Structures are given as structure tokens and as C-alpha cells.
Amino acid sequence: MSGPATVTATFEAIGAKEYTVAFLASEGGIVSPAGSINYSGVVAISITATPEDGHLFSAWDTTGAVVVENATSSTTVITVRGHGTVTANFLSADMDLPIAAEFYPANGSTVSGGPVRIHISFRDGMEIDTSSVVLKVDGIEVSGAQVTAGGVDYNASLGAGAHRVELTAKDGLGNTRVATWALFAYEPLSMSWELYAAVMAEIVFAGVIVYLWWRGRGPAAGVPQAPKKPIVH
Numbered sequence: 001m002s003g004p005a006t007v008t009a010t011f012e013a014i015g016a017k018e019y020t021v022a023f024l025a026s027e028g029g030i031v032s033p034a035g036s037i038n039y040s041g042v043v044a045i046s047i048t049a050t051p052e053d054g055h056l057f058s059a060w061d062t063t064g065a066v067v068v069e070n071a072t073s074s075t076t077v078i079t080v081r082g083h084g085t086v087t088a089n090f091l092s093a094d095m096d097l098p099i100a101a102e103f104y105p106a107n108g109s110t111v112s113g114g115p116v117r118i119h120i121s122f123r124d125g126m127e128i129d130t131s132s133v134v135l136k137v138d139g140i141e142v143s144g145a146q147v148t149a150g151g152v153d154y155n156a157s158l159g160a161g162a163h164r165v166e167l168t169a170k171d172g173l174g175n176t177r178v179a180t181w182a183l184f185a186y187e188p189l190s191m192s193w194e195l196y197a198a199v200m201a202e203i204v205f206a207g208v209i210v211y212l213w214w215r216g217r218g219p220a221a222g223v224p225q226a227p228k229k230p231i232v233h
Contacts, residue, residue, distance in 0.1 A: 019083045021066065023047065028055030028090030042081050049074045049088035056127070056172055058089040099123065099169055099179045100151075106181075113160045113185040120167055121151040127172030136166040160187040 018040045025031040029051040049057050057074040064084025070076040078086055102121040105111055118135075122128050133147045137156050145154040152167065165181045 019065075019080075021045075021080050021083070022085040024085060024087040025049065026087065026089045028052055028092060029057065029088060031086075031088040039080060042079065044077055044079050046075070046077050047086060047088075049090070051090050055090045055092055058091045061087045061089060099128075099167055099177045102151075103165075103179075103181050105183060108182055108184075110184045110186060111158065113158055113187045116156050116158050116183075116185070118154045118156050118165060119151065120153075122149070122169075129170040129172070129174075132168070132170035132176075134168040136164075136168075138163055139166075158183065158185040160185055 018038050020036050020038050022036045023031050023034050025034070029049055032048045032050070033045070047060075049060070051057050051074075060068045060071045060076065060078075062068050062078065062084060065080060065082030066084035066086050067079045068076060068086065069078065074088075099122065100120045101123040102119075104119040105116070118137075120135075128149065130147050130149060133145075133152060135142050135145045135152055135154055137158075142154060142156070145152055156165075161184070163183045163185060165183060167179050168176060170176050
């Protein structure tokens, strides 16, 4: 557990009206400073959330005249101008925490075969050990994926058929998380020049046959014609 956080304060005006800020924590951790503290003027305060064993810091919540600088950082600064509360929220590490907030293409998508951009955004507030991130496509670990604290980017080359994307990473407590997605790639219709020429030749040949057949039904082929009516003067 970390010790009490250093509290720094700047006052907007001497003799300003006093107000109370309550520092709270959900089950699974502690917050420093803690309890209800009286202030006056505009105050900037350093705060720290420390999770207990088996728990993970999630995010800060504030009410009233309290503004948090970074809601997903366990150590941050709040600015208060009046009555309010600030709460540190914790999650149980035993919960099935998702690794990803967003996966592109979406799970179950059908994509064109060939180069496909795979993008995974990590869930907000979940601390990820980027050095532990492993991305696999069809069971084979890939190289060249760009891994940051915000997510993973990778350009995959997918052949026609079903594919499985798997992401493994460790959270801030060292727990290993695994998420999987399914993609299906289809082979784009393509035609070589030779095949194109052969198809066009068949079309032209068929056109000539139809034309000759049509001509064969005309007067030149001796097809009986309807008798002409006599001209009456």
C-alpha cells in the first residue's frame, strides 16, 4: 500500500467560503487522502487509488464542483471549487474482464481475401502490460504488430476460408487475459487475360451463330412469303 499522497493547494481568495470534499473508495481498495476534508477557494489536490490484493483500479468518479485530470489513472490531480465527492472505483481481478473495447473487423465478419487491417482497442481503464501482448492468426504468433497502451494494429494477409484471431495479454495485476475473434475471407473474382480472351471469343462465336440462324429465316433462304394483295384502281 502506498503512503498518503502529497496534497498541494492553491487558494483563489483569502477568506473564501469553506466547502467540503469527500474522498471515497469502492470495495477493493483505498484512496488517499480519505474521508471528508474542508477547503476554501480553488484547490488542486493530488490523489492516489491503491487496489487491494485481487483487485484492479478502474476509474475515478466525481460529483459537484470537482474536476478530475485523468479519470483512468490511479494517481492524478483533481481541481475543486466547491462541495463535491471523488470516488475511486475498483474491480475484482476474478471477473471476466474483456481485453478489447473494439475489434475491427467485427467478430464474425466476412472480408475480402488478401491484405486485411486488424485493429484492437484496449478497454478504457484496464492497465495492460504491452510487453506481454501476443497476437496470433490461425494459431501462429505474428510479428510486426504495432502494440501501444491503447491497442494493437496489424496488417494480415488472409486466404479464402475461416480464420481465428487470438489476443493474449496481462493486466496490471499480472493476470493473463485471452480474447478470440472469427473472420471469414472470400477470394475476390479475378480473371486472367487468357481466360478473358477465351470468354470473349466464345461470346463472339455465339453471336455469329445467332446471326446466321436469323438470316437463314429470311427471304434469301426461300421461306414462303405472304401473297401480295392486288392493287385495285
